[in-house]
Amino acid sequence: MGASFKTCFFGGFDRRDVISFIEKNSREFQGRISSLEQENQKLKESNAAMESELQSLRELCSDHSATVQEKQQLEQQVSQIGERLAFLEEETARLRQQAEEYQGMKDHIAEIEISAHKRTEEFRAAAVAQLRQMIAQQRSWCEISRSQYAALSDQFAQKLQLAKETIENPDMSSFDEMLNSLQALSDSLD
Numbered sequence: 001m002g003a004s005f006k007t008c009f010f011g012g013f014d015r016r017d018v019i020s021f022i023e024k025n026s027r028e029f030q031g032r033i034s035s036l037e038q039e040n041q042k043l044k045e046s047n048a049a050m051e052s053e054l055q056s057l058r059e060l061c062s063d064h065s066a067t068v069q070e071k072q073q074l075e076q077q078v079s080q081i082g083e084r085l086a087f088l089e090e091e092t093a094r095l096r097q098q099a100e101e102y103q104g105m106k107d108h109i110a111e112i113e114i115s116a117h118k119r120t121e122e123f124r125a126a127a128v129a130q131l132r133q134m135i136a137q138q139r140s141w142c143e144i145s146r147s148q149y150a151a152l153s154d155q156f157a158q159k160l161q162l163a164k165e166t167i168e169n170p171d172m173s174s175f176d177e178m179l180n181s182l183q184a185l186s187d188s189l190d
Helices: 015-168 173-189
Strands: none
Touching: none
């Protein structure tokens, strides 16, 4: 900004040139200041926007950090849930196998019970049939034995009657004949 001023007679510079120079410089500076103020305003606005964006980014970072922590916690929970799920699947498989074995045993026991019930019914039916046959045989035996006993009883009664009559009226004639024979023998010896 070099300026060359005209000199005056009385020693000094031409006042108009100086004022014109000052006004010109003042206008230039004013324009520059205005331009710089506008640029400064734009920079302030830009700075404010950047500060706002920075704040948003900080919040996002903070949110991101929280999200990362939350993600890590969720991953840890998913891992724990996965382990628990694996354990429960193993437990379920084991219990399913036990349930199938239990069902198999239950079906086998049911078959045994049905078979035993069937055999019991068959045994009972055979025992009832055999018992009825034995009852019929015993009835028949009783009828036959009764009639035989009645006949035998009649025979004993007849024999008892005959024995009673024999006892009441004994036939002593053979003794008498023997005594007579003995007497005769004795007489003949004499």
